[in-house]
Amino acid sequence: MSQRRFTQLDSVWPAPLPRRLGALIYDGFLVAAIWIAVAVAHVAFFRFVVGQGAEEIGTSGVEVWTLRLLLVCSAIGFFAFSWTRGGMTLGMQSWRLRVETVDGYSITVWQSVVRCLVAWVSFTALGLGYWWVLFDRERRSWPDLVSGTRTVVVPKESS
Template sequence: MNDVAPLQTEVPPLAGWWRRCFAWWYELLLLIPVILLVQVVYQLAFQLLTGAAVTAVSANAGLRALNFAVLVAAVFGYFMLCWRRGGQTLAMKTWRLRLDGAGGSRASWPALIVRFLASALCYLPCAPLWVLAWHDRAWLPWAWLSSAWLTAPFVWAWLDREGLLLQDRIAGTRIVSVSKRTRSA
C-alpha cells in the first residue's frame, strides 16, 4: 500500500487587470527592438539579393506588403517561442506573469496560435492605419477607430465573468501571476 499522497497541483491566480495592462505596454516597448532587428535583416537581404536601393521597398506596394508579412511572422515566431518554452515573454517575466492553458497546464500549440490570431485582430490594424493617417489625413478617423479597437481585449476583461482578456477567452488560456519562488524554479 502506498502511503504517499498525490501531489496537489495548485492553479495559480489570474493576474490582475492593471498588471496585465502594464505588462502589455512593456511588451510593446520590448517588441520595438525585435521589429527593428528584423527590419534591418529584411532590408539587407533585399539589397544583397536585388542590388536595389533601400527606398525600393517603400516605393512598391507588393514589397511593402511582403515586408509587413515578414514583420508579422517575426512577431508570431517571437511569441510562439516564448509562450511555448516557459509561457513567458521577457515582459511577462519582468511582471511575473505566465500564460497557461486551461486548468494551469501548458498551453497547447493550437491554443497559442488561436490566441495570437485573436490578439492580432485587435492589435494589428493600429500601426498600419496610423502610418496611412500620417501620410493621408483621410485615414485619420480609421486610425482613431483602430486605437479604440486596441482596447477591446481589456474592456472585455472588465466585463468577463472570470476577468479574462478577449484573446484568452477565445483561446482557452489564462495569464496568471507567478511567485518569485516559482519563477526561479
C-alpha cells in the first residue's frame, strides 16, 4: 500500500495532551470490545472445534499464551489498519487528531507497529511517554519520536 499525502498541512498543529488522552479513552473502549470478541472466539474454538470441556478451557499454557498473542495482535492490527488508511482511529476522529509522517504522509505499517510497541512502554513507565508531550517543543510523545511520526489536530471542516 502506498502512502498518501494529506491535505491542509498548513492548517494543522501539534496535538496537546488532553486531546490525546480523550482519544485514548475512546479507543480504549473500542479495543476492549475487540478483545471481548477475540476472547469469545478463542473460547469457542477450544470448546467446539478442539472439543474441550467447559472446565478445561484456559487451563493450559498454550491456551493462555495464544489468547495473549491474539489480544496483542488484534490491538496492533486495529491501530495499524486505522493509522495507515486515514491516519485516524475512531477515537482520534472524534477529537480531530491525525497521525502522519513529519512530511505529511500517511504512516507505514512498520511505523504503526513501532508506535504501538512504544506506546506499551510509555504506559508501563507510568505514562511518562505521553507526559513527554508537555516538555517537547513540538508536543511529540515517545511513540511519535521513535516512529518518526507526529500527532496533529486537524481543523474543523467548513460546512
